[in-house]
Amino acid sequence: MPHKSLNVSPGKTDRQVIDAEGSVRQVPEGWELLAPGDAGLTRRVKAAGPSWTVKEKKGRRVFSRGVWADSRQIAAEREKLDAERSTEQYARRRQQDLRRREVKQDAYVREFESAVVAFLDFDPVHSDLAKQLARAVTAHATPVGSGTVARTERIPVERRAESAVIAWMRHQTTAYDSMKIPRVRGKRREVRRMLAAESKRLLQVYRQGRPVTGTSCPLQNALQQPPA
Numbered sequence: 001m002p003h004k005s006l007n008v009s010p011g012k013t014d015r016q017v018i019d020a021e022g023s024v025r026q027v028p029e030g031w032e033l034l035a036p037g038d039a040g041l042t043r044r045v046k047a048a049g050p051s052w053t054v055k056e057k058k059g060r061r062v063f064s065r066g067v068w069a070d071s072r073q074i075a076a077e078r079e080k081l082d083a084e085r086s087t088e089q090y091a092r093r094r095q096q097d098l099r100r101r102e103v104k105q106d107a108y109v110r111e112f113e114s115a116v117v118a119f120l121d122f123d124p125v126h127s128d129l130a131k132q133l134a135r136a137v138t139a140h141a142t143p144v145g146s147g148t149v150a151r152t153e154r155i156p157v158e159r160r161a162e163s164a165v166i167a168w169m170r171h172q173t174t175a176y177d178s179m180k181i182p183r184v185r186g187k188r189r190e191v192r193r194m195l196a197a198e199s200k201r202l203l204q205v206y207r208q209g210r211p212v213t214g215t216s217c218p219l220q221n222a223l224q225q226p227p228a
Contacts, residue, residue, distance in 0.1 A: 123209030
């Protein structure tokens with residue numbers, strides 16, 4: 001076999017990639033890039049023969065940039081998959097899958113919102129505000145594909161809820177989005193820690209049941225704003 005399957009990163013030109021050893025490779029003649037987005041087709045193309053999976057790391061996140069493979073291989077698998085997807089059996093199975101995912105998503109939204117309320121742990125006098133905040137955080141954090149911490153399964157839901165609340169408050173109750181943060185290593189993380197401490201102090205006021213004037217509270221002001 002002239003080529004083998006590899007995981008690579010983008011090169012300097014459109015038809016260059018960098019392999020795991022750091023070597024620059026030219027994309028073989030007759031290969032084309034299958035763009036990300038169709039997981040079913042991607043799986044089939046990778047199973048059908050050698051391919052180069054392109055991934056790019058930005059910060060802590062890794063992004064798929066597609067799969068290089070023989071253009072005939074891609075065309076053949078696309079044709080077979082299109083034929084399968086045109087059948088009534090596939091349409092029924094697709095509807096069943098969608099319903100299962102909707103049920104699973106609805107259950108997770110309820111679980112996550114409950115975890116947010118538990119993390120907030122507001123005094124009963126502020127229970128209505130806790131529910132309102134939990135709904136706002138959940139609506140922002142739980143949509144499929146949102147890429148937020150709420151969508152990861154690497155940490156317990158309780159920690160996801162805490163992180164989601166702090167992230168929501170960072171953007172909604174502080175000046176973080178308009179801050180001019182120096183491009184110095186670790187500075188943004190330092191600012192986030194500072195704002196997280198500020199948000200936690202604000203939450204503590206509500207946990208203690210202390211009276212809060214709406215006009216002076218950034219949390220209440222943020223919740224009064226229409227959703228973006």
